[in-house]
Amino acid sequence: MPSSVVASMSYIPESAVLRITYVSGRVYEYKDVPRHVYEAMKAAGSKGRYLNEFIKGHYAYKQVLD
Numbered sequence: 387m388p389s390s391v392v393a394s395m396s397y398i399p400e401s402a403v404l405r406i407t408y409v410s411g412r413v414y415e416y417k418d419v420p421r422h423v424y425e426a427m428k429a430a431g432s433k434g435r436y437l438n439e440f441i442k443g444h445y446a447y448k449q450v451l452d
Contacts, residue, residue, distance in 0.1 A: 391434030397424040405450070406437065413450040416441055 394407045397419070404419040404427075423440060430436035 389433040392437060395424075395427065395433070397421065404441070404445075414447050415450055416445040416447045419445050 389409070391409060392406055393409045393411075396405045397403070398405070399421060402418050402420065404416040404424050405413065406416065407413045419441065427433060427436045427441070
């Protein structure tokens with residue numbers, strides 16, 4: 387999953403949460419994300435572009451602090 391923006395991502399189907407770890411090390415959880423949106427992001431040629439176009443500004447989020 388090479389990306390200059392997204393280091394990794396995971397999806398929690400029970401709560402429809404998309405967890406994104408950015409290359410910077412920051413982790414964010416996006417809430418109420420349908421599974422098909424996660425699957426489309428996984429398949430996208432550019433994870434960062436997909437994130438900016440279809441997730442940011444469309445779903446509530448919070449930063450996860452360890």
